[in-house]
Amino acid sequence: MLSFIFKRIGLAAVITILAVSSLFLIVHMIPGDPVSTMLGPRATPEMRAALEARMGLDKPLIAQIGLFFANMLRGDLGMDVFSNRPVSEIVLGQVPYTLVLILVSITWSAVLGIALGSYSAIHRNSLGDRLTGILSVSVIAVPAFVVSLYSLLIFAVKLQWFPAIGAGDAGNWGDQLHHLVLPSLAIGLSWVGYIARLVRASMLEVMGEGHIRTARAFGLPERQIVFGYALRLAILPTVTVIGVGMGFLLSAAVFTEIVFSRPGLGKLVIDSITTRNYPVVMGSVLFSTLIFVASTTLADIVNAILDPRIRAGK
Amino acid sequence: MNGANISWTRVGLPRRSFLRGASALGGLAAAGLLPARWAQAAGGTLRTRTYADIRSMDPAFSQGVVDEEIHAAIYNKLIQYKPGREWGWQLDAAAMIEQADDTHINFALRDDIGFTNGFGAMTAEDVKFSFERIIDDALESTNKPDWGPLSHVEVTGERTGTIVLKNAFQPLWSITLPYIAGNIVSKAAFDSVGGKIDTQPVATSGPYLHAGWEPKQKTTLRRNPDWKGEAAAFDEIQIYHIDDEKAAEIAFEAGEIDFTRVSLDSVERLKSNPIAGATLEEFPSLYYVWVGMNLDNPKLGNLKLRQAIQHAIDVPTIMAAAYFGAAEPSTGIIAPGLAGHRDAPLTGVAADLDKAQALMAESGEAGVSLAIDVLNKSANVTAAQIIQANLAAIGITLEIRLHEGATFWELGSNEDLELVLNRYSMTPDPYYATSWFITEQAGVWNWERFRSEEFDKLHLAAQSEGDPAARAAMYARAQDLMEESGAYKFLTHEATPVIYRNSVTPALRPDGLPLYRYFGTA
Numbered sequence: 001m002l003s004f005i006f007k008r009i010g011l012a013a014v015i016t017i018l019a020v021s022s023l024f025l026i027v028h029m030i031p032g033d034p035v036s037t038m039l040g041p042r043a044t045p046e047m048r049a050a051l052e053a054r055m056g057l058d059k060p061l062i063a064q065i066g067l068f069f070a071n072m073l074r075g076d077l078g079m080d081v082f083s084n085r086p087v088s089e090i091v092l093g094q095v096p097y098t099l100v101l102i103l104v105s106i107t108w109s110a111v112l113g114i115a116l117g118s119y120s121a122i123h124r125n126s127l128g129d130r131l132t133g134i135l136s137v138s139v140i141a142v143p144a145f146v147v148s149l150y151s152l153l154i155f156a157v158k159l160q161w162f163p164a165i166g167a168g169d170a171g172n173w174g175d176q177l178h179h180l181v182l183p184s185l186a187i188g189l190s191w192v193g194y195i196a197r198l199v200r201a202s203m204l205e206v207m208g209e210g211h212i213r214t215a216r217a218f219g220l221p222e223r224q225i226v227f228g229y230a231l232r233l234a235i236l237p238t239v240t241v242i243g244v245g246m247g248f249l250l251s252a253a254v255f256t257e258i259v260f261s262r263p264g265l266g267k268l269v270i271d272s273i274t275t276r277n278y279p280v281v282m283g284s285v286l287f288s289t290l291i292f293v294a295s296t297t298l299a300d301i302v303n304a305i306l307d308p309r310i311r312a313g314k
Numbered sequence: 315m316n317g318a319n320i321s322w323t324r325v326g327l328p329r330r331s332f333l334r335g336a337s338a339l340g341g342l343a344a345a346g347l348l349p350a351r352w353a354q355a356a357g358g359t360l361r362t363r364t365y366a367d368i369r370s371m372d373p374a375f376s377q378g379v380v381d382e383e384i385h386a387a388i389y390n391k392l393i394q395y396k397p398g399r400e401w402g403w404q405l406d407a408a409a410m411i412e413q414a415d416d417t418h419i420n421f422a423l424r425d426d427i428g429f430t431n432g433f434g435a436m437t438a439e440d441v442k443f444s445f446e447r448i449i450d451d452a453l454e455s456t457n458k459p460d461w462g463p464l465s466h467v468e469v470t471g472e473r474t475g476t477i478v479l480k481n482a483f484q485p486l487w488s489i490t491l492p493y494i495a496g497n498i499v500s501k502a503a504f505d506s507v508g509g510k511i512d513t514q515p516v517a518t519s520g521p522y523l524h525a526g527w528e529p530k531q532k533t534t535l536r537r538n539p540d541w542k543g544e545a546a547a548f549d550e551i552q553i554y555h556i557d558d559e560k561a562a563e564i565a566f567e568a569g570e571i572d573f574t575r576v577s578l579d580s581v582e583r584l585k586s587n588p589i590a591g592a593t594l595e596e597f598p599s600l601y602y603v604w605v606g607m608n609l610d611n612p613k614l615g616n617l618k619l620r621q622a623i624q625h626a627i628d629v630p631t632i633m634a635a636a637y638f639g640a641a642e643p644s645t646g647i648i649a650p651g652l653a654g655h656r657d658a659p660l661t662g663v664a665a666d667l668d669k670a671q672a673l674m675a676e677s678g679e680a681g682v683s684l685a686i687d688v689l690n691k692s693a694n695v696t697a698a699q700i701i702q703a704n705l706a707a708i709g710i711t712l713e714i715r716l717h718e719g720a721t722f723w724e725l726g727s728n729e730d731l732e733l734v735l736n737r738y739s740m741t742p743d744p745y746y747a748t749s750w751f752i753t754e755q756a757g758v759w760n761w762e763r764f765r766s767e768e769f770d771k772l773h774l775a776a777q778s779e780g781d782p783a784a785r786a787a788m789y790a791r792a793q794d795l796m797e798e799s800g801a802y803k804f805l806t807h808e809a810t811p812v813i814y815r816n817s818v819t820p821a822l823r824p825d826g827l828p829l830y831r832y833f834g835t836a
Contacts, residue, residue, distance in 0.1 A: 032724055036723060037719075261556040261561050275719075
């Protein structure tokens, strides 16, 4: 198991380096001069040259990549040229908002999706199953930004049950939770349908397997068969999908953060790309990649724990 | 549109004019003769919106209105903009300020202003430090041009001094002293942190304190208990960072903010379906939008062709379709209410197709195909499509090239640029507008590569001209020259519609930008 974990972490490191290098090249290839954007129209040539040197933009691209990784290993992601604050401080200040949003969204949608999927599988072809199927496909088809806008108009503007903007007052957990309801609804809703369909299909497959038939033949209670044996295996594809789906969740978070004016990594990336704030773009991208890679690695490890065949590489 | 005829009320005062208002104002407040919001604090929280996050709490590195909206509430200046429909200023930290001659401005500070965090009373040394550091090359302040020909500040007493200029500089009263470069900071506080600050002020002195900044979320200002001037109306001001105007409108409708600018396409809806307990007001903006033509591009070398384009563009249609009828056509780069604003453009506002076609024929050009570069905002795209249709009517094929922000703002150095739909920000002095179109700026911010010796001379002379009428005539002539070159078709100054709750008494500049320190409760 330990060697499996080390292999996965090694792979994650390689993926991170490749992803960050590619994004570094892409960011520097797009047109637009960060110095002009940052200093505005009234900067003198001397001021522009000084800022270029400070950002390392006067060096060849390959040297800039090397410098970025060398500094990164020392924990130095550079300074934000606008506010002169360390990039790591800026990014780390935003990461919790996005992480909490994603985790809350995926948690509630996974709990509800697994429950609905299990119910549908157990009550196959019942009215409840058919209703769940229709509702699941319906919510999968609705993009997060549409849910964001309509939930805003209904629950924030019309009913005024939930706040429309921001992430709540720092240190006030109740207020922050209140501010999380609509954004997490927007991100999580389509995942409820997706997970429900996945769990249903997976459960039906597992329920037809030999060991389940054997368990039934031995007269084990149905509850124990479903939740003790079938669900444990049926949930494996869901864990993998959630791990890989972290990229989609991050994308959905970008829209949601903008619509709800929430702070977060997505909003930071958009703002910094628009202003060609290279150090912040790279810092944000690094952390986004780390979140994605960590979640897929974690999904692999959880799968390996749940299924010994994966550990053995079968 | 409301307030179209705005004008400076205290610029161009005769020399040696004296203003000794602050103490009188304080006396009136004490006697209860001023409105309630001046005399006593009302309390509560004002929740408002800004379209971008702050960049710096150091006035030397402030990048514009977003930072200044906060600076104006937490710092003091010798003079501040006066809220209202007419441009003007009023005393702030200065108890007295006078223009002794063209190059000397004497001032005396109030004796009741102190800096927070134990940095003591505000003195003339602080004024000297605040102004001179901005022109210090070593600091590399991007706001240095605002101080124009500042030589130095002479300290003549603990709270008195003289601003000494190298030559006369009229914009001092309109865009230097009451704006970004006029903020007074504590010398001792800045010295204690090495002479420069970033996003956290070390010491402030205004009616509000900088109580917190949550990046990408909000800035909180709190009432300064030690402030001895006109009492701040609110216990707290929360300024939320909401990029999108539509999101801000939803937040307003949801009751989460009390004041915001709204988008032009929402004006009609908000007029026909007013939000209960709220007021919508429209202000003219200072921004200027125009179609520019690159004079260095051989494709546009023919004056008659450029003139044909000027006459073919139908500005009223652009106002109706791209600005939803909420903006007025402009006559130049200088907005109504500022010196040099012209009553009408030389090339008219509505398209004159007969004239445009005649000019096309005179030009001898046929089968002309051009491109217009446009920033990818919906108003710009719509305007470009209308221009495309307008030019098609005189036989010109126009390709629309869209760009995102950072790419668009790089286009100035592109010598192959043809037409461009452009929009520049503006401060309330014509000097700021003409400064981008001088020969020295060709290929930098003068994208049309317009070169005129007369224009350059006018720009230089007008900044020192003390006679308001003569100064206005100079700027009017400068805009005539721009238009006569055939390189410009002026479109609009846009507009600033704002909405606020009736429980709030907003204090706004004539262009609709907020002056939070003067906001009150209704």
